Amino acid sequence: MARQISEIQNEMLLAIANDSVLSLVFTSTSATAMFRLFTYIVAVSIGTMENLFDTHDAEVATTLFNQKSGRLPWYRTMALAFLYGFDLVTDHDYFDTTGATDEQIEAAKVVKYCAVNEAEDSSTVIIKIAGEENGVLAPIPLEQKEAFEAYMEEVKWAGVDLEIINFLPDRLYLSIQVKRDALVLDANGISILNGNNPVNEAIQAYMKELPFNGELRLNHLIDRLQVVPGVIDATILNAETSWIDAETAGYGDLQPLNIATIPESGYFEVVTFDNITYVV
Known part of the structure; x- marks a missing residue:
């Protein structure tokens, strides 16, 4: 030291x-x-x-x-090392990039985010992944996922079952009551001075700052809202979330969110801001 x-x-x-x-x-x-x-x-x-x-x-x-091969951090390292369109070096777990430019290699890194956990009731390794589309987290396309799954099957330890989660974002529905300063925010939450909606922007900023597969805590969100200029107080009246059902490939029923939760997909999407009301 x-x-x-x-x-x-x-x-x-x-x-x-x-x-x-x-x-x-x-x-x-x-x-x-x-x-x-x-x-x-x-x-x-x-x-x-x-x-x-x-x-x-x-x-x-x-x-x-x-x-260290086989550890959960190793699986994450390997997932982020995936290069779409490249082949592995024979008998090795890394890609042959001979003749490729730096731009081609960077473009092939389609998995931008990854979190790895072990299933509670089995020895299955759960790998959550996401890419980016116009700077926003999104699932990688099906053809890329197919190649990714083949790659992970090639490099994984023998006998280990993998579950790849490449879902659309968990949907987040928030009903919030904001006590506003009428000198700063109008009845719709718009900044009188700047013309923007600082509450909506604060929610979006908080969601963006959450680490991939990070825990959403409602009290932390409230803390963020209470320092927004023009917000005197904020109360979450109701919070619900839904996520992709692997069997139906569609979103399941809304589930209550009381204190905190980790998204099944690894990330959230705030569906609407229409349920935010402003009072004086």
Whole structure:
């Protein structure tokens, strides 16, 4: 672990004080004495190097952890390494990119988000994935999913069952009552000064900041709304969600969301803002 700069400098000053020659030459107690300034510069340099070593050690540890075959982080690493349109090197678990440009390789990285868990009632590894469409999370197309599944079957550990979830976003329905400052927001929640709807934007920003497969907590959403200019208070009257049913390939019935939930698809879509009402 990197030492504090003061600790490093004090060690050098102590060494000078204990040296029979240097202690007779460098006797000033002034903080701006030349030899003290020099030891500070050296201490900063040493401290910087020690911090770099710590960073390197952490990066190596993370890399080794993620590269241990068969662990859940390894499956995530492999999923994000998928290159659509490329073939694996024979008898290896990485792709042959010979002759490909950086642009072609980057375009082939169709899996942008991934989360891996193990099923509670079996040894099945659940891999949730998503791509991007115009900067918005979306399932990857069926032909890409087919290639991805073939790739994961090729690189997975023998005997491990995989479940690939590549769904449309979970639908989120919110009924919210906002107590507004009539000097800042009009009856429809529009900013009188800027002409935008800051409550809707705050909800969208919160959803975007949620990590993939992250837990949505209603109290955190309320915290976000209560710091919006013009919002005096906010109350979630009702929250419901629905997600893709793997058997029917359609959305299931709405389910109540009381405190928190993790999306089945890995991400949410706020269906409408029409159920947000404003009172004074």
